[in-house]
Amino acid sequence: MSGLPGLSWRLLRGGGRRGLLGAGLTAVAVAVSTALLLFAVVANLGFQGRADREAWRNPVAATGGAVAIEAVRKDYVRDRQITVVDLAALGPGAPPPPGLDRFPAPGEVWLSPALAELAGELPADQLAARFPGRRGGTVGDEGLVHPGELLAVRGQAAESPVLRADASADPRTGVAPTRIADFRGKATNDAEGYRALGLIASVLMVVPLLVFGGAAARLTVARRDQRLAALRLVGASPGQVVAMTVAEAVITAFGGALLGAVLYGLLTPLLMRIEIAGGSWFLADLWPGVLPVLAVLVAVPLLVGVSAVVGLRRVVVSPLGVAKRETPPALRFVRVVVLLAVLAAVPALVAGSGAGVIALVIGLAFLCVNLVGPWVVGMIGRITAGVARTPARLLAGRRLVDDPRAAWRTVSGVAMTGFVAGFIGFLTPGSLTTDSPRAELRLSAPAAQAASLAAEARERLSAAGVLATVKAGGDGDRKLITVSVGRPGPAGGSVPGNRAPAKAPASGVPGQASPGQTSSGAAPPGQPGGAPVDAALVDRARTALEGLVPGRVATSLADEERFTHQILDDIGTGTVIVLTVSFLVAVASAGITAASSILDRRQTYALLRLAGTPLEVLDRARRAETLIPLTVMGGGAIAVGVFCALPLAVAAMNVTGAITLLVCVVLGFAGVVGAGAATAPLLRSVTADPAPRPD
Template identity: 50%
Template sequence: MNAVTLAWTLLRGGGRKGMLGSVLTLAAVGVTTTLLMFAVAGNFAFADRAERTAWRTPVPAGQVETARQLSVLDMVDGRPMTVVYLTATGSGAPPVPPGMDGFPAPGELWASPELAALLERLPADQLADRFDAPVTGELGDAALVHGNELVAVVGVASDSPVLSARPLDGETVVGISEFGTDAASETYRLYQSFMAVATVLMVVPLLVFGGAAARLTVARRDQRLASLRLVGATPGQVVRVTVAEAILTALVGAVAGAILYTAVMPLLARIPIDGGPWFVADLWPPLWATGAVIVAVPLLVGLSAVVGLRRVVISPLGVARRQTPPGIRAARLLVLVAFVGAFLFMSSRFLGMGALGSLLMLVLLAGVFGAINLVGPWVVSLLGRVTALAARRPAPLLAGRRLVDDPRSAWRTVAGIALTGFVAGFTVLLSPQLTGYAEDRTLLTVSVPTTQVEAVTASVATVLPDGAKVTGTNEVEGVSLVDVETPVDSAAIDRFRTEVAQIAPGSPTMGTDDWVRFDDQLFTDVKTGVLVVLCVSILIAMVSAAVSGASSVLDRRQVYGLLHLSGTPMKVLNSARRMETLLPLAVMGGGSLACGMLMAMPFSSGGEIAGNLALLFTVVGFGVVGVVGASAVSRPLLASVMRNTPPRPD
């Protein structure tokens, strides 16, 4: 009988409790795969968005230019609007912009769906008159970051005054032969860096949880495999059977997780970043990445199962007799101290090292995660000894003895929330505060040819509200920067922008509040990312607690049954199980939280610390309640185990 056939036989012949254990493993692997695909897909999604912004950044033609391009940033209705002006040079066939059927002719206006709707909704003097052209066509998704984006492509003549404009964002007309493909905006390069950090914060706990899935119902499997060793099975045969059983179960769970991710993609696409939701297609990773996840998770589970077999292979008799395994060495703590010290030492040097610094930061961050997971069982074991020595009632004594006897199992129950505490402490201090906008007055700046300054000044008096005035004019190389102070009136300011666009095409008006909005959009996105990472971490913690709690009952069902037969009340057993969760949760959760805050200190954005701490305590409190509630889900299973335990002759 080969290993796969024997593993399948053992899975089918494990009885109802054995099948329940396999279902728990399958569920854990499924959740791990779903969330892992989300973390991986986020990187590809931001890369896709970055690629779709690249065409707006002109790349100078190498030899022969076939078109000229000017991309400017404008504002309307308090929202940013990208306007791309294009003209063919007649030197050859011009390139076709993404999302369009052909190169725009002079007088043509292509608008994104959201901009087209806004053109119909707003009065012409607030928006449409800036283009002085009807909408010719609608831009496709290939030209847009998201469906809510405001983008316009305008075809102009080669002698149009817009081609000599000097917008405030510093862009100038560039001769091109193709649209940029490697010139992603600085903003999206920053988003991609943030996503890389978020990936580490999500993936490492997921890998820990996925590895722990292989050790669910570990006692039941160890007993069974130890029996095989005692009847003559070789260590190699035991390893092969274990790997086959773990991978069979995990593969089914991984496929189920991928299917679940497909089902929830439309919901995940609603998470707003950069002012709008995602295209659903952005959140589906390439087939090779999807396949890699589906293959990697079962391999991780199989490897973790093999690592846990050392006791069975070396001492099957000890497993069969339920001997307490050797204690965990305190040297694990040195690993954590080393990684934290290295991270803090390098914290002031990461930015100056470029890409290498970013990579090193991610590696050290992942190392701290791994070290916390390594130290956790040792802390749990130490906590169990202290609890057992100080116990004066049955429940603390039982809890302490169980923590000492199997610290790894107890750690698996609370590992999720402990790692969540680290994520919460690290990310919340990085979450910046919004700047806020002017309440009554704002300062507008216009860049126009010096010959048009009088016309702009006249518009200030006729278009803007009473009290608006020109506060300064600065001439630079034939272009004047005109500063205008005005009461805040969104409609009037949009009319003024339109008036200036007609006086000096390609010269948008920007206000101090507009620049604040750009910063606040980034800050809002960082906060959204922090909340997403924390929600994923809490979900991992809750599922881990629920699955590990149920698995623990199955592993100890004989012990619980004997305690019940000897007269131990259900209340005492539940109290002991609750303490097994809460004691490590308080110590390791608090320690991980403090560790995360310590490591985030060098990068803290400052701002309103009270608001950050309020968010921190809210998230941690919700996580603790969720984990305790998830652990309580296994109480009916414990009652069932105790009811169905028959008396033993001994």
């Protein structure tokens, strides 16, 4: 290297062991930010990829020449959803759907790998018998939402009853037969909902990461400012100082960004196991591609370089003041005005807005908390110094007044996590329980055929050996056929002679039923329909009723509520993920900035120690300097997060949300205290030698 970049490189290498340690801390901070930033970006790309792969099952009606007919419905087995797609070609040359290497012929069945495996494990009368016909092949990854998805694609004739125009599917369980020109389709409402949640979660992760990445550029800032101020005083121009700063920051940040990309690659196999929306992830979902990786590798060092330059105003304008370590002027109150203005606009902007607007408002609130943080820390310092009664409190207060930005960097990670916890904690849904009977299956049928179809259902269930009560009722053009599995009804209502062969009971004693069950696994006579019933018995009933009403499947109320339970579970999983990322940032931020702060002030600490100040006093001052602003700003950030969540909340905070907040507060304080304890040996080391260092 030559010129200013070469000089920056030599100064970086010549800064001594502790100078290199400071650069290493910056690189580690950038690596953590880069790895987690890639994860946040990839989460959105992954949901988009899932939506694209699922779109072909949400057909768009052809406006011109149709090439095929497509119908989609949802079935269930063992409380897992099966997507069944029926296809019929309207002529030769119909394109194959995604995941198939050819269009399925009539009578042909293609199964996903997970469904094929499950069909082989369960008895045929519980699953495989629902898909009669010859096996055409296996559905490939490009046709599946996730690796464990249960999907069946069946070839039909165009005149098949399941594809008739009057075989309209129940909108809760499928899509009516549709004439299509291709398999492009459109994103489902469920997929759009997950993309919106993914976008909001990404903002909750990305903004603290950007703040942390920017703060990484200011690590060991005092050491660098002193050195650059000295160069400025001996004749370096402002442009040269800026160029040297950018070169040093970008060199360090680029190395950290590369390390972060490698770290993300190593973590990918673990991330693939996270189950959201019913399943885990394909590797392609979590691989962002070359261009996004390059964009992150360019953007992160650029952000660090810009952040480093922003902090050079004092060096460029007043290098003598930096060299003399004069206390900088207080921060302006306009920072608080900006935060209050954003918060005042939150209710109007968030209520009834789309995910994009909500994400933007959350991002603005995040940034405003980060903007007002140093001002509040400065005020806390003045109050602390004014009421101090011990040397440690006085030192802490003066330090907060002297450099509130540095003190804020130490607690900003935990404060940002407090914002996330306050926002998510207020919206975290509580556990949802249901009394909906899983053993009561319902099937919609045309009113004119309801009686005959109910009789046929009794015959099918009897042949399958399933004890059940079958009734038909309701008004209008369609009636509900209700099948209460394992529950004998009044005389004439139950299926005669249909007990299943006895099987080994849970007690393990041959021929002896476990308490509350008959030997067939069904509920005993008189037991309520909502009581637990053997899942195998319910699946046998589903299989027996397959095809009874073309285009319809027998489902329970629990099946129809399944998506609600799933999305609430996924919100809980997402909460854990977002808070985990936030805590990783908070812990890394607390530890790295605490070590950096010691390196920045090592000469001050050493001189105070030489003047007779006990090491315990310095350590207590350092803890107070962190915990006092953390208490105020942590609580304030939680309050801001709760305020931003209020327009989206439909009820008061539940027990789960309260526990989430409490855990976050405890872990946040524990992380900061732990970081302070871990850096205590470094403090002892720097106070042992007060001599000036080469850097």
